[in-house]
Amino acid sequence: MRPVTDTLSLSSLTPPVRDAIRGALLSWFRAGHRDLPWRRSADPYRVWVAEIMLQQTRTETVREYFDRFLARFPDVAALAAAPLDDVLALWSGLGYYGRARNLHAAAREIVARYGGRFPQDAEAVAALPGVGPYTAGAIRSIALRQRAALVDGNVARVLARLFALPLRPQEADGRRALWQLAEELVPEAPEAADADNDPGDFNQALMELGATVCLPQQPRCLLCPVSEVCLARRQGDPERYPPPRPPRQVPEVDRVTLLLCQGGQVLLLRRLPAGLWGGLWEPPTGEVDPRGPHQALQRLCQEQLGAQLPVERAQPLSPFVHLLTHRRMRFQPYRLEVAAVPPLHPQGEYDQLRWLDPSRPAALGMSAWVSGLLGRLHTPRRVCDAERTT
DNA sequence: AAGCCGGGGCA
DNA sequence: TGCCCAGGCTT
Structure with missing residues (x-):
């Protein structure tokens, strides 16, 4: 040299x-x-x-x-x-x-x-x-x-x-x-x-x-x-060098997600192929409702599954935060155990449906927060006593 | 040009 | 917490 x-x-x-x-x-x-x-x-x-x-x-x-x-x-x-x-x-x-x-x-x-x-x-x-x-x-x-x-x-x-x-x-x-x-x-x-x-x-x-x-x-x-x-x-x-990039604001978003369980299996839906987590599988997820968690879950079932479920029996799990580059997402998960379900039709943000045994995770495309949540379901920690979504 | 699109490692 | 990472696509 x-x-x-x-x-x-x-x-x-x-x-x-x-x-x-x-x-x-x-x-x-x-x-x-x-x-x-x-x-x-x-x-x-x-x-x-x-x-x-x-x-x-x-x-x-x-x-x-x-x-x-x-x-x-x-x-x-x-x-x-x-x-x-x-x-x-x-x-x-x-x-x-x-x-x-x-x-x-x-x-x-x-x-x-x-x-x-x-x-x-x-x-x-x-x-x-x-x-x-x-x-x-x-x-x-x-x-x-x-x-x-x-x-x-x-x-x-x-x-x-x-x-x-x-x-x-x-x-x-x-x-x-x-x-x-x-x-x-x-x-x-x-x-x-x-x-x-x-x-x-x-x-x-x-x-x-x-x-x-x-x-x-x-x-x-x-x-x-x-x-x-x-x-x-x-x-x-x-x-x-190089000069630091200007910091940007990251808006917060609140979501509810429903772990619908039946016979040891949990319901997953596949997101539409484009956009955030496009083509990936997740439990039915939607926006919070100012009227309360039951209304949010009920609307979720109606809009994403085309069905009515006994959401008043859903139990809140520990909330968690998922960080993205441009969003700070706060998830409030609920677990609902049912003996039987009415016919479900994936719609809204979803195009497919399947039941998964969380103890035997299949080769499915899932975001990190879904993998974490299913893992927690398999080896449960503790249920939140307080049912707060705000 | 600016916003959207994940997740993790490290000081 | 903030920053950055063998960036690209859409609007």
């Missing part, structure tokens, strides 16, 4: 400086990096699945999901042939379930339009549902070995610090500048066996640096291969 003594700025990103950064990052990455399952082969399918899972999700979280997913769906044909329910079941707990729906739709598109072979064309890759600018760059550079840039949260932070850019990645001009920088830095794909200047390795090096060294708080600059050229470090306070 060549030492770089020039003052680094956008205008001084000369070819020698650029090459020095490339060389330092590539040799640092190749000297040692985390052993991640999706790095063991450059199969476009594996890279694609991993990159979708990695959207807004930590690598350590993805690791287990990826292995289970690849064991069940080893190739794009297997994924395309599976029902969406099975895909969502393996996605349960990972969040952003629209990713799973898009992944499944894209797999079917790859089979239908490209004969099951992953498209190589840049426009075709970018046109797949669920594949945006970042994921397209990742697939093209890592799996297809094309010269393609990428900017994720890690890269944005590394570049903002390296060049001391007071740019917010979530704003348009910040995005534009960071992407332009990334595109100037990413090396050309090697002609043949020459493994140097691999665009995929370079991009992974940038991300690895952001994930393990150039951390949001307390960056470990002493371990950084490019600390000598880092303007933020030269200024003495790398944490200033």
Whole structure:
């Protein structure tokens, strides 16, 4: 690696400086990096699945999901042939379930339009549902070995610090500048066996640096291969970059949910395929009613099940809070044990119905709060004495 | 441009 | 608590 003594700025990103950064990052990455399952082969399918899972999700979280997913769906044909329910079941707990729906739709598109072979064309890759600018760059550079840039949260932070850019990645001009920088830095794909200047390795090096060294708080600059050229470090306070994003208000929402039990089984409904928790299974859930819990439960049964049930016998369980990026949801669960039920017709927000034995959890797509609630049902703790829903 | 879309780890 | 995470889609 060549030492770089020039003052680094956008205008001084000369070819020698650029090459020095490339060389330092590539040799640092190749000297040692985390052993991640999706790095063991450059199969476009594996890279694609991993990159979708990695959207807004930590690598350590993805690791287990990826292995289970690849064991069940080893190739794009297997994924395309599976029902969406099975895909969502393996996605349960990972969040952003629209990713799973898009992944499944894209797999079917790859089979239908490209004969099951992953498209190589840049426009075709970018046109797949669920594949945006970042994921397209990742697939093209890592799996297809094309010269393609990428900017994720890690890269944005590394570049903002390296060049001391007071740019917010979530704003348009910040995005534009960071992407332009990334595109100037990413090396050309090697002609043949020459493994140097691999665009995929370079991009992974940038991300690895952001994930393990150039951390949001307390960056470990002493371990950084490019600390000598880092303007933020030269200024003495790398944490200033990128500037913090403005905090946002998170509205609170109250819900009641009904665990209808019969013969050791609990009723679950499947949500409509779009929107929050689309396609996932949950107990009938609805809004609270200012008139009281009985009215809320009665309305719930009427609107979501098309039935009347003895909701006055429902017992309140411990309420819990479920946090989302844009909502703070407070759930008040009720349990209602019945000997027999009238005919039930899923409607409203739901399109299907089934009974589940909570002690033998089936492979169903469920949100984390549903899994937690069913687990609590299986091994009950205690029932709330107070019946308060406000 | 802003809002919607999950869940978890960590200071 | 607040912040952030190998972002994308819709309006």
